[in-house]
Amino acid sequence: MNRIYFEIMLKQEDLPSFLSNKLGRKEGYYMLGEYKLKLLINRFWKIIVSLFIIFIFIYASIQVANKLDLNNSATAAWVGVIYGSLISGTLTYLGAERVKVREVSKNAMKERKESIYEPLYEDLLKLRNDLKFHPYPIHIENDRHSKDYLINFKEWDKIKNDARYLSLPPDLIVHFNNLIKDFELYNDYVLTFVSEVNDAMEEKIKTKIGCRFRSVMRIEDIKYVLFDGENFIYRLKRTTLWDLETNAYAYEDKKISNSLAEEIMYDVSEMGVTYEIERRYNNITNKVEALLGVLEMFIKDINKKLYGTRIY
Numbered sequence: 001m002n003r004i005y006f007e008i009m010l011k012q013e014d015l016p017s018f019l020s021n022k023l024g025r026k027e028g029y030y031m032l033g034e035y036k037l038k039l040l041i042n043r044f045w046k047i048i049v050s051l052f053i054i055f056i057f058i059y060a061s062i063q064v065a066n067k068l069d070l071n072n073s074a075t076a077a078w079v080g081v082i083y084g085s086l087i088s089g090t091l092t093y094l095g096a097e098r099v100k101v102r103e104v105s106k107n108a109m110k111e112r113k114e115s116i117y118e119p120l121y122e123d124l125l126k127l128r129n130d131l132k133f134h135p136y137p138i139h140i141e142n143d144r145h146s147k148d149y150l151i152n153f154k155e156w157d158k159i160k161n162d163a164r165y166l167s168l169p170p171d172l173i174v175h176f177n178n179l180i181k182d183f184e185l186y187n188d189y190v191l192t193f194v195s196e197v198n199d200a201m202e203e204k205i206k207t208k209i210g211c212r213f214r215s216v217m218r219i220e221d222i223k224y225v226l227f228d229g230e231n232f233i234y235r236l237k238r239t240t241l242w243d244l245e246t247n248a249y250a251y252e253d254k255k256i257s258n259s260l261a262e263e264i265m266y267d268v269s270e271m272g273v274t275y276e277i278e279r280r281y282n283n284i285t286n287k288v289e290a291l292l293g294v295l296e297m298f299i300k301d302i303n304k305k306l307y308g309t310r311i312y
Helices: 003-011 026-065 073-133 155-160 163-167 170-209 219-226 229-237 258-269 272-307
Strands: 211-213 241-243
Touching (some): 073 272, 155 163, 155 170, 170 211, 170 219, 170 258, 219 229, 219 258, 219 272, 229 258
Antiparallel strands (some): 211 241
């Protein structure tokens, strides 16, 4: 089981049960058992205390009854009425309390699902699809006030700045904050990636044909070296060059050939910055997938508790 799933689910009150089918390690079962014991005590402590009080009362009553004459019908009736009233009242109270707690719990779960889990899930799903169709963007925005970037994930920033944040499981907060941190690490590295790749390509072009770029290639063009080599070569060959010898635009005899473009593509794909930008991007996509899985399980399990079946 994915570690991020385990860490979050172990402490998530909405999902105490599904772990038994997911854990494969013996210590995982021990942790699950300890968690279930704590949850059981937390949910049923009133019943446990009430039963303890009844036990003490019955024990004390037995001691008193030993000193009474139960052959006397009036005394026996009096003891029976007291016992019956006590037990009946206690059971009625516990039943009503249980129904009340269950109703409050269902309302709270429904509120969390509709105001927290579903908005986060929908925004993460949009982010995953955007990254699928627009990989390696120049920037991933997470500020709820910004409207300048195509790729964004703003729901978390909204939740962090209102009362819904107080209802979140602590582990879920940690993992979403880590995702936002990965956005920042990726955004900070894009300019480094573009700058070093442009420097390396220009040095190659200068050495081979005595030219430089008229203007640097952007991330929108360079990123294709990571997943679409033919597109990268096409864009590289169309780049305007400046002839260093004539100090003017390069003519056709000094254009980037197909073989030179392939050589440049290979060099760029082997650069350390290329591996690093790929690693940072993959960290984001992997965490998005993991968190989508966690939120999906939260929503399905709440639906099961509310409606008696999973809603897919």
